[in-house]
Amino acid sequence: MSLDDLRCAPQRYYNGSCGFRYFFDDGRTEGYLGxxxxxxxxxxxxxxxxxxxxxxxxxxxxxxxxxxxxxxxxAENEIxxxxxxxxxxxxxxxxxDMVIKERYCYCLAPFSLGRRSATTITLSFGDxxxxxxxxxxxxxxxxxxxxxxxxxxxxxxxVNGVRLHIDPIIFKLDDLNHQTGFFIGITxxxxxxxxxxxxxxxxxxxxxxKQYGWLPxxxxxxxxxxxxxxxxxxxxxxxxxxxxxxxPNDKGEIQFIIPPENLFANIEIRGTEFxxxxxxxxxxxxxxxxxxxxxxxxxxxxxxxxxxIPQKC
Numbered sequence: 001m002s003l004d005d006l007r008c009a010p011q012r013y014y015n016g017s018c019g020f021r022y023f024f025d026d027g028r029t030e031g032y033l034g035x036x037x038x039x040x041x042x043x044x045x046x047x048x049x050x051x052x053x054x055x056x057x058x059x060x061x062x063x064x065x066x067x068x069x070x071x072x073x074x075a076e077n078e079i080x081x082x083x084x085x086x087x088x089x090x091x092x093x094x095x096x097d098m099v100i101k102e103r104y105c106y107c108l109a110p111f112s113l114g115r116r117s118a119t120t121i122t123l124s125f126g127d128x129x130x131x132x133x134x135x136x137x138x139x140x141x142x143x144x145x146x147x148x149x150x151x152x153x154x155x156x157x158x159v160n161g162v163r164l165h166i167d168p169i170i171f172k173l174d175d176l177n178h179q180t181g182f183f184i185g186i187t188x189x190x191x192x193x194x195x196x197x198x199x200x201x202x203x204x205x206x207x208x209x210k211q212y213g214w215l216p217x218x219x220x221x222x223x224x225x226x227x228x229x230x231x232x233x234x235x236x237x238x239x240x241x242x243x244x245x246x247x248p249n250d251k252g253e254i255q256f257i258i259p260p261e262n263l264f265a266n267i268e269i270r271g272t273e274f275x276x277x278x279x280x281x282x283x284x285x286x287x288x289x290x291x292x293x294x295x296x297x298x299x300x301x302x303x304x305x306x307x308x309i310p311q312k313c
Contacts, residue, residue: 001033007058007090008033020060031063058090086149102301105129107313108186108293131298131307139309142244142254146301153245154182155253157197159204160238170194171285182285184306190277191288198280205276208238223275237264256308262291
């Protein structure tokens with residue numbers, strides 16, 4: 001794509017062509033911006049089994065992709081970029097707005113950090129973005145800001161059903177610089193929490209395992225809180241939930257409960273151990289991909305609502 005293309009904004013030169021550079025949480029992707037034809041399987045009335053083609057879609061190819069450790073711990077440049085689903089002027093969502101109708105949904109299947117594994121993700125747009133089906137009553141919905149990279153109104157964090165003492169100001173959106181706030185995304189493999197919030201979660205986790213006489217191990221290559229023991233007998237993992245508001249001024253809360261298999265991971269570095277799949281950050285807080293596994297999420301950008309339901313993905 002040439003620098004004269006309207007989608008090349010802001011203009012960034014990359015080896016003779018229009019380029020891009022984006023920062024996602026702790027990661028970075030940069031490379032060429034080109035044009036491609038996309039094909040989708042249609043599933044509307046009378047369209048099942050037919051294909052729809054969309055030519056001349058601006059799409060990037062990442063040449064340098066750092067700090068996306070989905071396959072190997074510490075590995076770099078193992079992905080070809082990140083699919084942009086934000087509402088920006090050249091995002092995938094914006095370019096196909098007439099068809100997508102500001103709706104999309106996804107369901108993340110389990111994947112292992114530190115191992116090479118292929119994971120299939122179902123991503124649906126427009127009329128095909130549906131959730132619930134026969135279990136529609138189990139669907140929960142809360143508000144978000146699609147114009148601010150999927151900022152969600154986080155009201156509280158609970159461990160073992162107890163609300164942690166966290167100043168809510170750290171989850172308030174910084175409209176100017178977007179350096180604070182709580183966001184929903186899948187570019188971060190695991191959840192990142194502002195340091196004061198992470199410290200509160202870590203203390204609650206340590207206190208839970210202390211009842212078994214367990215002490216944390218030294219930090220691994222990535223994770224901060226790990227144990228060498230194995231849950232057995234009457235021992236249980238702690239529960240954790242994020243409590244979201246339906247709107248900034250709504251006192252009603254919707255709890256996104258994280259099952260143990262989405263909260264802890266077995267890591268084989270110094271022998272088998274399990275680690276909390278979260279890390280502290282001095283930047284924005286993000287609900288990561290591991291915590292969303294086996295949940296279907298529907299984003300309705302027009303009505304500024306996100307819905308979710310537990311589902312085998």
